[in-house]
Amino acid sequence: MPVSPCGPGCLTSGAPVVAFPRRVLRLLAATGVxxxxxxxxxxxxxxxxxxxxRLVRAIFRGVLRAFGVRLVVHGGASLRDLPDxxxxxxxxNHISWLDIIAINAVRPMRALAKREIASWPVLGRLVSRAGSIFLDRERLRTLPxxxxxxxxxxxxxxxxxxTPEGTTWCGRGSGRFTTATFQAAIDGGVPVRPLALRYRLADGRETTQPSFIGPxxxxxxxxxxxxxxxxxxxxFVCPEIAPGRAADRAELAELAESAVHAALGTARIPTQHRRRSTAVKKVAA
Structure with a gap:
């Protein structure tokens, strides 16, 4: 499975904080929701x-409000108006456990999640009841x-x-989109809808503090x-990638990854460079 190099050293400093009593109230409010x-x-x-x-959106928006998170959506109508x-x-792109909460606050949907989430206290039960499909990352023979x-x-x-990166990153760095889930879209004959997520402070500074990284x-x-x-x-809700636009799952993954980087204005490492870097690392090892 993909491994992110992000860790505690990636966390930005200087973010404003609330007083301790308010932190406690936020945690109690989120637990209550x-x-x-x-x-x-x-x-x-x-x-x-x-x-x-409407009810599911209200629940997930309640969690965001409890933590004091303001959600700003660009192009959200195209996601909300997808027909049933x-x-x-x-x-x-995958940064935090807040990602899935924000997505469901805009348009409730099922999720492909790691099996460990099912055992998380309280939240695991809610995710399971929402119809999540669980992936056992320790038993890859179950992947097909x-x-x-x-x-x-x-x-x-x-x-x-x-989350095709397969793990969380700090937000300043990102991983490549793995291809397996895109084959499911091809087999299912459905479009791909990329979303690009970014965390910042009220003054506009980007922050990695919400990232769920390392151990x-x-x-x-x-x-x-x-x-x-x-x-x-x-x-940022990116344009839909129609079925049949890509020749195979690798090209479909690259189209989706490029759309996310374009929306965020970040650089995307070409596949050829990734392969060359991997080859160099293997030789050096």
Missing amino acids: VLGALPVAPALFLLGPSARQ GRGALVVN GTMTELARALRSGSLVSV ESLIASLRRVARLRGLVLEM
Whole structure:
């Protein structure tokens, strides 16, 4: 599986913070939103699509508000207005556990998630009940079966959120988009919708403080986010990549990755350079 070189040394400094009592209140408020959502989750299937989406959006927006996060969406109408019953693979650069919360605050959808998330306290149950497809990264022989399940979900009309980098990065650095999940989009005959995410402070400075990187625990990451003042999460909804536009899954992954970098204004390392760097590292080893 992909491994990110990002760690504690990537965390930016100088971010304004809130007082300790407010941090505690934020954590309690977020816990209250998630705990309150658990009893409601089974009843979601009794609601119509529009009512269900409004309720789920309200829950995830409540989590963002609890942590003091302001969500700014560019081009969000094209994501919110995707018709029900039309599947799509939604991919984004992966920085934080806040990513999936923000995406569902705009348009609720299923997710391809690492199996460990299912065991997270409280949040794991909510993610499981939302219809997530879990990937066991320790048993890669299960990957073909998981991709078959993903393709089936896409073909049946589900929107599924995927982080093709395979792990979290700090935001200043990023990983290449792996190709397996894009084969599921090809097999399912559905478009790909790239999303580009960026975290900044109220004064416009980019920050890596929300990133979930290195060996830290979820609790440590939650506490760091809870202390930030004026955190802004920017989401750029990129143009849809239609089925059949790419010759194969590798080209489709490159198109999606390029769209994310273009939206963020960051440099993308050409595939040839990546291969050359990898070859050099192998020779040096």
